[in-house]
Amino acid sequence: MSDYLLGIDIGATNTRIAIVDHTGSIIASERMPSQMSAGAPFFQEVGAKARSLGEAYQVQAVGAGSAGQLHHKTGVYLPGLYPTAPWVDVPLKEILETQTGLPSFVDNDCKIHAYAEMKVGAAQGLTDFISLTLGTGLGGGIIANGQLVHGAKGIAGHVGHISIEPDGPLCPCGNRGCLELYASGTAVAKMGSAAYGEEISSPEVFRKAASGDATACTVIEKMAAALGRGLGAMANIFDPQAFVLGGSILEWYPLLEETLLSSFRSSAMNELRDVPILQSPLEGRGGVIGAALYALDELRKQRS
Numbered sequence: 087m088s089d090y091l092l093g094i095d096i097g098a099t100n101t102r103i104a105i106v107d108h109t110g111s112i113i114a115s116e117r118m119p120s121q122m123s124a125g126a127p128f129f130q131e132v133g134a135k136a137r138s139l140g141e142a143y144q145v146q147a148v149g150a151g152s153a154g155q156l157h158h159k160t161g162v163y164l165p166g167l168y169p170t171a172p173w174v175d176v177p178l179k180e181i182l183e184t185q186t187g188l189p190s191f192v193d194n195d196c197k198i199h200a201y202a203e204m205k206v207g208a209a210q211g212l213t214d215f216i217s218l219t220l221g222t223g224l225g226g227g228i229i230a231n232g233q234l235v236h237g238a239k240g241i242a243g244h245v246g247h248i249s250i251e252p253d254g255p256l257c258p259c260g261n262r263g264c265l266e267l268y269a270s271g272t273a274v275a276k277m278g279s280a281a282y283g284e285e286i287s288s289p290e291v292f293r294k295a296a297s298g299d300a301t302a303c304t305v306i307e308k309m310a311a312a313l314g315r316g317l318g319a320m321a322n323i324f325d326p327q328a329f330v331l332g333g334s335i336l337e338w339y340p341l342l343e344e345t346l347l348s349s350f351r352s353s354a355m356n357e358l359r360d361v362p363i364l365q366s367p368l369e370g371r372g373g374v375i376g377a378a379l380y381a382l383d384e385l386r387k388q389r390s
């Protein structure tokens with residue numbers, strides 16, 4: 087019996103739907119613009135597209151990773167940081183099951199990405215690690231004993247909301263000085279705009295830093311130092327075999343590395359200073375592959 091799966095990656099901007107085999111190879115895929123702010127009708131459309139893409143294959147299950155917070159058991163979007171958002175309370179799992187007629191498994195996209203790292207990415211063979219996705223925001227997923235950590239309420243892994251500056255700026259989560267306010271694309275653009283006194287995007291800040299611009303370098307060092315401190319705090323709690331960094335900011339990693347490592351080593355306990363910081367090889371593929379393989383494993387657990 088062939089084990090084809092449908093993997094869905096619902097990002098803030100784009101949604102990718104793919105047919106993935108049991109080894110994690112993408113057989114076919116398509117994209118559509120994300121419109122989470124349209125609420126339930128958008129997710130119905132995603133389900134319908136998945137059904138039509140899957141028609142030519144013997145698909146066993148559907149997996150989906152999505153921006154925002156989802157409860158892995160109920161499959162319903164949680165209020166998270168945006169309690170009035172149109173996707174809150176949308177029953178994604180139920181919609182996908184109705185549209186495709188297949189068992190469906192859903193979770194937050196960064197947690198699903200961690201699963202992809204374990205199966206086909208930088209963390210193959212590891213059982214305890216933390217994956218961080220550095221993009222517009224900063225998300226994460228924790229794998230412990232070879233399993234995705236969900237936590238009591240299903241929202242474990244929000245590494246971006248470790249407070250690293252108690253007197254820092256207010257975060258939408260209600261806390262101050264959260265890591266995401268320093269180590270994310272949005273944060274780099276904001277810190278860069280403040281430093282230059284005019285609007286500047288995060289890729290521009292990185293480009294300027296790469297060419298040696300002192301102001302941009304100061305912004306990037308601030309980001310890298312914050313990230314190192316955050317990783318140090320996580321290492322002290324979880325004693326991971328590795329960290330895996332992914333996301334769109336990863337292409338600039340050489341600019342961060344020196345400051346990040348020195349900040350990490352001064353924050354982590356003695357025995358943890360050598361925890362490897364790996365770079366994800368998955369680029370944009372981790373979402374659909376992780377979702378598909380997570381669905382396959384969950385289906386097997388249910389049937390065993």
Ligand SMILES: [Zn+2]
Binds near residue numbers: 246247248257258264
């Ligand atoms: Zn926060």
